Amino acid sequence: MAIELLECPVFDWTYGLMMWSSYLSVILALPLAFAHYHDGHGSPSHWKPPGPGDFRGPCPMMNTLANHGFLPHDGKNLTEKTVVQALKSALNFNTSLGSLMFEMAIVANPEPNATFFTLDHLNRHNVLEHDASLSRSDAYFGNNHIFNRTIFDETRAYWTDPILTPNMLANSKLARQINSRASNPQYTFTSKTEAFSIGEVSAPIVAFGNMDSGLVNRTLVEYFFENERLPTDLGWKKKQEVISLDDIVKLSQMITQATSLLTAKEGLVVRNRDLHAGFSFAHQHS
Numbered sequence: 712m713a714i715e716l717l718e719c720p721v722f723d724w725t726y727g728l729m730m731w732s733s734y735l736s737v738i739l740a741l742p743l744a745f746a747h748y749h750d751g752h753g754s755p756s757h758w759k760p761p762g763p764g765d766f767r768g769p770c771p772m773m774n775t776l777a778n779h780g781f782l783p784h785d786g787k788n789l790t791e792k793t794v795v796q797a798l799k800s801a802l803n804f805n806t807s808l809g810s811l812m813f814e815m816a817i818v819a820n821p822e823p824n825a826t827f828f829t830l831d832h833l834n835r836h837n838v839l840e841h842d843a844s845l846s847r848s849d850a851y852f853g854n855n856h857i858f859n860r861t862i863f864d865e866t867r868a869y870w871t872d873p874i875l876t877p878n879m880l881a882n883s884k885l886a887r888q889i890n891s892r893a894s895n896p897q898y899t900f901t902s903k904t905e906a907f908s909i910g911e912v913s914a915p916i917v918a919f920g921n922m923d924s925g926l927v928n929r930t931l932v933e934y935f936f937e938n939e940r941l942p943t944d945l946g947w948k949k950k951q952e953v954i955s956l957d958d959i960v961k962l963s964q965m966i967t968q969a970t971s972l973l974t975a976k977e978g979l980v981v982r983n984r985d986l987h988a989g990f991s992f993a994h995q996h997s
């Protein structure tokens with residue numbers, strides 16, 4: 712009897728919970744369905760090109776994240792919160808890495824003590840934007856932030872295999888620099904630029920490639936540059952492992968090594984008493 716009395720309320724309670732949970736899933740699904748169309752809740756499958764009045768810049772990835780709605784689609788009001796969240800949810804960047812990148816980028820906004828930047832701010836020449844980009848023209852020749860087919864073809868000439876190696880990426884960077892230096896009387900490339908440039912050249916590996924080998928599928932990289940879109944339709948998925956500063960540093964070292972025009976040490980026996988070593992030693996002391 713006592714059991715019977717208990718059974719009904721228990722059943723009702725369970726049934727009620729079942730009913731409630733099915734309503735709940737509908738209620739929860741609604742904002743998720745609409746979330747695609749709200750800033751900061753981007754999705755790898757939802758993509759919309761910029762419209763009139765939307766800001767875009769020289770960074771193919773920041774543009775891409777805005778096109779997917781991970782960043783505000785208008786390319787404005789990029790706060791630390793927004794940028795960290797976007798890099799986390801689109802690319803699985805460690806939040807402290809995201810914060811660091813934001814701190815490095817905030818100089819793009821010319822206002823003192825700025826708390827946000829816009830994609831348009833990134834176009835300011837020789838602040839973060841620099842000469843010899845892989846897919847953009849030097850500011851001296853015109854638009855420094857829109858994708859430029861001629862320039863990107865120069866870069867791609869060095870991407871000679873369906874799987875890009877660190878050397879191919881490095882070759883394209885070096886070629887762009889030589890071409891710029893030879894043709895642009897205002898060519899500027901400081902050691903700070905070099906550090907940024909190395910990071911940018913490694914970026915396709917970070918997003919789409921193998922962090923250990925430095926190899927990356929050329930089709931995905933070209934699709935990304937050309938469409939400013941995540942290569943989801945080509946089967947790409949965000950990395951499962953969190954990407955941290957350590958990974959970026961490791962990859963930067965790999966690309967730095969690849970940009971050296973010297974061949975591997977094994978090919979050349981250098982001893983202290985070699986004629987040339989002695990020669991340079993003598994120079995230092997004369």
Ligand code: HEM
Pocket residue numbers: 769770771772773794798812813816833834839840841842843844845846847911912914915917918
């Ligand atoms: C706070 C985040 C970021 C900011 C503010 C930023 C800013 C910039 C800027 C100003 C440039 C232009 C440099 C030039 O003149 O070429 C650039 C280039 C580039 N960025 Fe970003 N970036 C960010 C994050 C990323 C991420 C996460 C990736 C990919 C994993 C990425 C990929 C690239 C690539 C590949 C380039 C080279 C484009 C070219 O040479 O044509 N960026 N970025």
Ligand SMILES: *[C@@H]1O[C@H](CO)[C@@H](O)[C@H](O)[C@H]1NC(C)=O
Pocket residue numbers: 788790791792793
């Ligand atoms: C900018 O974004 C922050 C959140 O990151 C928000 O609190 C603020 O209201 C936004 N400002 C404008 C002008 O949209």
Ligand SMILES: *[C@@H]1O[C@H](CO)[C@@H](O)[C@H](O)[C@H]1NC(C)=O
Pocket residue numbers: 805806807808953955956957
């Ligand atoms: C993020 O990076 C920081 C510093 O490199 C590290 O202490 C932290 O454990 C990382 N977090 C995750 C989730 O990987």
Ligand SMILES: *[C@@H]1O[C@H](CO)[C@@H](O)[C@H](O)[C@H]1NC(C)=O
Pocket residue numbers: 823824
């Ligand atoms: C910016 O911040 C510094 C240090 O907090 C402060 O001294 C300065 O007055 C601020 N400038 C403006 C324009 O708010």
Ligand SMILES: *[C@@H]1O[C@H](CO)[C@@H](O)[C@H](O)[C@H]1NC(C)=O
Pocket residue numbers: 848849852853854859860861862
């Ligand atoms: C692309 O870059 C080249 C070389 O800098 C330049 O001459 C050309 O005008 C650029 N094209 C566009 C559409 O900006």
Ligand SMILES: *[C@@H]1O[C@H](CO)[C@@H](O)[C@H](O)[C@H]1NC(C)=O
Pocket residue numbers: 873874928929930931945946947
């Ligand atoms: C590169 O990715 C494309 C698109 O997913 C795929 O069709 C192709 O087989 C890949 N190439 C290599 C060499 O793995």
Ligand SMILES: [Mg+2]
Pocket residue numbers: 769840841842843844847848849855
């Ligand atoms: Mg540039």
